[in-house]
Amino acid sequence: MLPVLAVLAAVLPGTPALAAPTVPTGARSLESVNYPGRYMRQxxxxxxxxxxxxxxxxxxxFTVVxxxxxxACYSLQTKSGLFLRHRDFRLRVDANTGDPMFRADATxxxxxxxxxxxxxxxxxxxPSRRIRHRDFALWLDPFQDTAAFKADSSFRVTAPWTPKTNKGPVIPGLFADPHLTVFNGRYYLYPTTDGYAGWSSPYYKAFSSTDLVNWTDHGVILDLGPDVAWADNSAWAPAVATRNGRYHLYFSGGAATGAKQLGVAVADTPTGPFRDALGRPLVRGDQFSGGQAIDPMVFTDTDGQSYLYWGQGVARAVRLNADMTSFDPAQVRVVTPAGYNEGSFVFKRNGTYYLMWSENDTRSEDYRVAYATGPSPLGPWTNRGVVLQKRLDAGIKGTGHHSVVQAPGTDTWYIAYHRFAVPAGNGTNRETTIDPLAFNADGTIRPVVVSL
Structure with missing residues (x-):
């Protein structure tokens, strides 16, 4: 990742290192400083x-994301799901293609x-150019150290002209594969950073909340390029578990060549920074025959034993050793249920174990979640059917790759998952949302009522 703030400090007169202002994320409007009443509009x-x-x-x-x-910077997304970007130094709005040029042009x-x-x-x-209006058109112009240029390129961030009316996404911007959990009575959310062609994002962020509504962005907790020697892209579908006061981040990673692999990083707090615990993959891409080594998930039973689940195409499970960073390869089991594609998730309620997974491809509007129940963390499993799927009357598509959390001290449960970003998303432009998860008297899960 480029040291953006340092670059800015070097090229913009009077800008001290690391002194860039922050901009509140979420729905906002941008008013011209020297033409009050005029706003950035596409x-x-x-x-x-x-x-x-x-x-x-x-x-x-715009939604500041x-x-x-x-x-370290921001993108501006329109209500229609497009992004403000420059082309030939003229500002316009376009759909995110996810390629490096578009991402840079829209940041x-x-x-x-x-x-x-x-x-x-x-x-x-x-970085030597700023958004500036000329004849009320927005351009990307070279910085000039004059009062007129500074005024033409300055904006007040105001309340949005069109306020947000729906509850999702819970964190603004493009994030997928959310792992939602609780540590010390606080909710933590660890998603895949989305919006990259080929899902090539290199880093993970963490968010936390006390109420599942108001979230604190804790920034980057692991950046594959500088932090992991064996991977520099494809930071997919993380999961975090704790043991003995330490936090373990299980993650997928890729390199320019070779298969995806699983790693584990450790930290002293839920928000890191995390460091690679092994200096090598926890699960090599070629270690087991069939399926991809992606989508790790860890379930810790009430007896303290932790289990690692992973896989795309083939679902695998194994008991983790007490160090949380190793296991016996001979004990790995294949637990692939019918319809399984990826995204294993296991939890326990009232003595029953639930194995959940995603079906179909994440690029399909039919991406969805199904589940099974069993008597132990390793099954055997009884398939119970689909519980989370698209809702076309509300424009909700591609609902999947979820996690489940229990509100501390209650029998209230929630499911976090991603969907195509509403209204213009697709399989690489996804957003994270949360809905209640409810149970019938016999312990089966009721179909999730997906909502905007």
Whole structure:
């Protein structure tokens, strides 16, 4: 990852190192400093007021999200799911293709604006250029150390003209494969960073909450390139478990050549930073025949024994040793249920064990979650059918790769999962949401009522 803030400090006069302002994520509008009442509206600066029509207000509303090219910066997503990006130094909105050029073109890094409380945006891939209006059109222009240029390139971040009305996604931006868990009475969410062509994201972030509504972004907790010697991309579907006061992050990783592999990293807190515990894969890509070594998940039973599950195409399970970083390969079991594709998840309720998984391909709108029950963490398993699937009347597609959590001290349960980003998402532009998980009197799971 480029040291973006250091680059900005070097090229922008008067910008101290690591002093970039933060911008609140979520729905926001951006008002011109020197033309109050005019707002950034797709690729131009237009008047917007209480009497403006609904479309104008919607066009002047962006969701500030995790930078597509760097978590140190931001991207601006429209209500229609497009992203503000520059092309030939002209600002416009386009669908995210996920390739490196688009991600860089759609990522902007904040610096102080011309007046207190305002912000200017430099280009991630052209850090000497800022978003600036000329004749009310938005351009990416070389920085000029003049009062006029600074005013033309400064914006106030305001309340959105079109407020958010639906509850999801729970964290703004493109994130998938969420692992939701509880440590010390607080919820922690560990997702895949999405929006990359080929799912090639190199890093993981962590979020935490006390109420599953308001989330704190704890930043990058593991970056495969600098932090892991054997992988630098495909940071997929993490899971975190704790033992003896230490936290273990199980992750997928890839390199330019070779199969995907599983690793484990350790930290002293749930938010890291994590370090590679072994300096090598926990599960090699060629270690077992059949399926991919991805999608790790760890379940710890009430007796303290932990189990590792993983696999795409073939589901595997094994008891972990007490160190949480090793196992006996001879004890690995294949536990593939009918319909299984990936995303194993196991939990226990009232003495019954539940094995859940995702069916179909994550690029399909029919991506969904099914489950089975059994008497032990290793089965045998009785298939119970599909419990989470698309809801086309609400525009919800591709619901899958989930995790389940129990609210501390209660019999209240929740399911976190991803879906195609609403309204313009697809299999690499996904978002994370959470819904209640309910049970029938016999312990079977009721179909999840997916909601916006």
């Amino acid at each position: 690729g131009q600066l237009d008047p917007v007021s209480a009497s403006s029509d609904a479309q104008t207000k919607a066009d002047a509303t 995790n930078g597509l090219a760097s978590p 902007f890094c904040p610096v102080d604006g011309s007046v207190a409380g305002s912000v200017a945006f430099t280009s991630y891939n052209y």
